[in-house]
Amino acid sequence: MSDSIAIELRDVVKRFGDVVAVDHVNLQIRDGEFFSLLGPSGCGKTSSLRMIAGFELPTSGSIIIHGREMGITPPHQRPVNTVFQSYALFPHMTVAQNVAFGLEMRKTPKNEIARRVQEALDLVRLSGLEERRPRQLSGGQQQRVALARALVNHPEVLLLDEPLGALDQKLRKEMQLELKSLQVRVGITFVFVTHDQEEALTMSDRIAVMNKGKILQVGTPTEIYERPNCRFVADFIGETNFIDGVVIGRDGNYTVLETPEGLRFRGLAARPLSDGTSVTYSIRPEKVRLLTPDGALPPDGLAGTVMSVNYIGSDTRITVRINDRRIIDVWEQNTRSTLDRNEYWQPGEAAVIVCPPDNALVLSE
Amino acid sequence: MATLQQQQQGRDRIRLALLLTPGLLWLVLFFALPLVIIFVYSFMTNDALGRVVYQPTLDNYITVFTQSLYINAYWRSIWTSVLTTVICLLIGYPLAVFIARSPQQWRMPLLMLILIPFWTNFLVRIYAWQIILANNGIINGFLELIGVGRLPLLNNEGATLIGLIYGELPFMVLPLYAAIDRFDFTLMEAAADLGANKIQAFLRIMLPMTMPGIVAGSVLVFIPTLGQFVVSELLGGAKVDYLGNLIQRLFLRANPINWPLGSAMAVLMMIVLLVLIMLYFRATTEEER
Missing domain, CATH: 2.40.50.140 (Nucleic acid-binding proteins)
Structure with a gap:
């Protein structure tokens, strides 16, 4: 883990009509870090993630990815990839076609696509299922396809929006450990949104606890658990x-x-x-x-x-x-x-x- | 002694037969039988009084294939139907997207706006278009007011096309809406996230996934348009012959009336439809295989 900054949010505000979803958030996420945004539903964690991905634009403030001010850069030109809560796999494409999609969009040569798709599927232990359609896969397998589809592009940052939410308890625990070891292996910055405090504690290098659009505390899992800085954090974690x-x-x-x-x-x-x-x-x-x-x-x-x-x-x-x-x-x-x-x-x-x-x-x- | 399972199966079979009988009868009486009659007539001969003479011949088909009047009617009808379908698709798709993406409480009212014209008789609505397009009609009145002068808007093929698009658009929009409403727009975000611009995302994700709606809408628009005769008569001024006009005339108004020739035209029209629709299905469902 180096000390350079992968993502910076500077005084970011997001309003939806009268609702302030994200309220003057300042945040620095380090390169290579497994960083979690943790909070109850409606705390602004998903809005923050969507602004980093470019699906939403901040009402004010700025988002900087590796020193580049994102401004109104559309999602398809940002150096990040997302794993969606619903996975959002393309149902009319095979597993291999899903994983190849990002590379095709970036005009990668054919033989390189084939090689990297294979690599990505190996990485998530899905080789052999290339020709299946998403609906023929279990929830856990779909989740891995979503991961492979994002990681195959070698993004600078991987954004994960409650990716384990749809899995059952046992599979969740397995995937937590797997995701963490995957992150260590590929060395990509992960920004992980979750409302599950145990999940955040297990996987993260650092956690930002959010409530009502504000960041209350940023720290390592031990800091957050052992030294919560306010009643909300102490109550929400553990x-x-x-x-x-x-x-x-x-x-x-x-x-x-x-x-x-x-x-x-x-x-x-x-x-x-x-x-x-x-x-x-x-x-x-x-x-x-x-x-x-x-x-x-x-x-x-x-x-x-x-x-x-x-x-x-x-x-x-x-x-x-x-x-x-x-x-x-x-x-x-x-x-x-x-x-x-x-x-x-x-x-x-x-x-x-x-x-x-x-x-x-x-x-x- | 039959087992309980066999008894159950026997009873199920009787129930199924009872349930299917009315529909089956209806199909045989009003679909299969007339079709057979038309098919048989198409190989018969006509006498001077317009009666069908039971004397088998291929003359009717030869007439259709050799006389330019008939061949042209086929081409004109096919071309007009293709044009109507494509334009309905180009207007209907964005419209269906707009409705499907509207806030929940607006969707039903917007769909109702599409359906409200159906509450009025189709002929009445086509007469209304006469008033709109006529030489001293609403549009020409306006054009004269702003100094453009009157334009010949009615009684030409353009007027026919307008009437057809107007009449068929709802049949395009409704299946499209059903398909687009089911479409998960998160997939478009996923495509954008993976580096696709708007056009790429549409062509690679949304278009193939809403293809069933496009196919259904196209077929629903194309089939009635191919056989129509009312619009071309009332708005087109019956200046040129479409398939429907010729068939209607041969059956009802020609002197003498000629059912066998009309039947041959109808059978050929059905074959044209079958072939075109099969080609269309093959072209549009390739992705899935």
Whole structure:
């Protein structure tokens, strides 16, 4: 991965009538990067992708691909290719004809077309199906044809619009890994649009989390998951416990907040916050530790009662009530293989939860 | 003892026969039988009073193939039908695209606008065109007003063509609309994405994929146009003979009337249609094979 910029969005705005789909977005996607645009439907991620491809033009702002300002360059003259959500394979053409289409449009010599089509089909492990029509293929195979059809052109950037959305869960997981390894092999910049946070975390080098047309945070999967910069990102990526409170001071590296009922929590804040600021405390369920009470409470410990215990195979998910209003989710990994129910917590049992401050965040706004 | 499955099959067969009988009867009585009669008549002779004499001959076919009056009528009708079909296609395709690409709530009203003329009798609408095209008609009135002067718009082959295009256009637009409405325009984006300009994308993707609509529309326009006689009589002024005019005259108004010759013309017209349509299907469906 080099540091040169493949795609830059400068203050891009897209309006559809009164609706602002993309709201002053600034973004730099590096060369060779697997970059995901992640967000709920209607967040502007697909509009952004379509503007890069040239299907839509920005209302204002500019899109720069490898240093070239795109302006009103039509899609067929842009150095990018797209894998569509619906695949958009040409139904009246064979697999080979579909894959050859882009090369034919670029007036590639016949024998080179044949060679590169074969290469592309090998790359996606589809050789042998050249003469099939798209409708004779399974969903996963169609998806590979769409990939081959785009990659055969050696685009500078490959745009993927929720390409795994139509596949079933198992195939999805397979394709995630395959796509990622494919990207590493061909070394092309991938811009991947998805609403599936797990998919984005699994595959991406970096992720931009979008909501309501704005980019909220850009970072590596670990940064996005471990250090979300706002409540929306913390909520959208993975699961978390939120506790609202007010900053009452600092304790070394940690910011201390107090809830209306007087509970105190310590966590990391992205920037210094003055006392009295309304904040949200966030701790992920797998970071909370659950202990058997033995007299004195440990630091950052709170006494509570186990409410429910759900065994889900890899984890046991426990809800703990700490007072009339507050319930904390705790996930414990099932590290031991046992059928003994007593290995797990029991509803009604007294317990102490510990929220390690290094694993907790204090989010402002 | 028949198995349950055989009993079931037997019952299904009876049901099928009952359901098909009315349609079959209709086809035999009103399609096959008249066709056979026409075919047989075309090999018969005519007497001075216009009666069919049962005396087998090939004379009728020889007449059609040797007399320029008849041969010219074939060429004129075929040429006019081709022209009508092509022009209807050129007008109808963009129109159908426009309707199919309109917002959902506009599509039905727009299609209704195409269909509304059908609520009026065809003859009445053709008479309306007389009023529009006449020497002292609406267009000439306007042309005179702006100083161009009157033009001979009515009673010529151009007027016939206008009337035919006007009358047949809906039969072109409706199947085209059905085909284009089914067409996924994401495919055009995919083509553009792969480096195709608008024209290439249309020729390589949209045209082949909407070909069934083009074929259906063309056939629906071509067939009735080949045999028409009303438009050429009312707008063309019956100055030149089209196939339909000749056949109609031979059957009803010639002195003496000549059913055998008329039948021979009709049979040949059917053969011409079959051949042309077969060629057309072959030319347009090549992509699929």
